[in-house]
Amino acid sequence: MSKPELWVIAERRLDHVESTTQQLITKAKSLAGDHFNVVTILLEATTDHLEDELSAYGPDEIRIARDDRFPTATDAELADAIKQLVDQYQPNSILFGATITGRSIAPRLQAKLQTGLTADCLDLRFDDETLVATKPSYGDNIMCEIICPDHLPQMATVRPNTFVATPAAGAATVTDSPVTFHPVDRLQVTAATPVVNTATTVGDATRVVALGRGAASAATIDSATKLAEKLGGRIGVSRPLTDQPRFTHDDQIGQSGNTIHPELIVNFGISGAVQYLVGMQDSQTIVAVNADENAPIFDVADYGYVGDAQAFMTALLAQFN
């Protein structure tokens, strides 16, 4: 008997695959074990080869529907095409990135399929063939595990950067699966102008200088800015600092901010509340500077310094100079 299918819907961003897709393939592989087939669904133009950006992450199969209208199709048209594939293959579960596009297509598909969708998940696991999706709820005050036991497919959107994409061995089978493109003429895209944003966000940075309430003075923020420049990185903050005019929610790390996995994060004056830690604890190298030797941030740190944030920064900058 063939294995149940766990789908990852590949998302296109301009002429590439959105990085959340690769993150979801890695997670799907780890969930699947020998029990599920991980199938990536790709809707692309006849001359596109976006599958080349997916195969290195080890899905069992990349199933492609081709139509030259897909790259500029509306979310309603894409949802219609995916619905046709669902009807044909009856997957067990479907994962989308909780991106602007994923958040738009997934509920349209859910409505067509009359099944359940858990949005904005921070973790996933399977209990036998039941997808258990973890997400913050009630104003982010509790983490809920949500299941959809009575309907298939089970669906979830997952927050970008929740999982780390890791190349995996194994050659994916690439198959074509034709669908009929049904134009939805209520809405027509007449032109697409991509937003050009050259600034890196804290989610993109490979090195992060993170500031908390214990490193919030103007002088310390100035030193941190210099340090971030020297490191070729960017400043991120814990929640209390988003009250300062220099920072916004976009700079926030944590459960209700960004999930990040930089190669280096240096935390200054951050206690290490669980809501902060979930956003950064998978960083490759974690350094913590805190005046309190019992601060929980030291539990996840590879290197720690007990002392004053400003003094440490000044000494470190002197090393660079």
Ligand SMILES: Cc1cc2nc3c(=O)[nH]c(=O)nc-3n(C[C@H](O)[C@H](O)[C@H](O)COP(=O)(O)OP(=O)(O)OC[C@H]3O[C@@H](n4cnc5c(N)ncnc54)[C@H](O)[C@@H]3O)c2cc1C
């Ligand atoms: C639903 C919910 C969601 C949340 N989401 C997030 C989130 O996404 N991100 C987030 O960050 N928080 C979040 N929080 C808040 C979180 O619980 C903490 O309150 C917050 O992370 C604390 O920030 P902090 O570590 O900067 O401040 P504090 O906890 O006040 O810690 C300050 C630290 O600075 C140290 N310190 C003081 N002076 C110095 C000095 N001179 N030098 C060095 N160290 C010094 C202290 O020892 C202390 O450990 C959330 C809370 C809730 C309830």
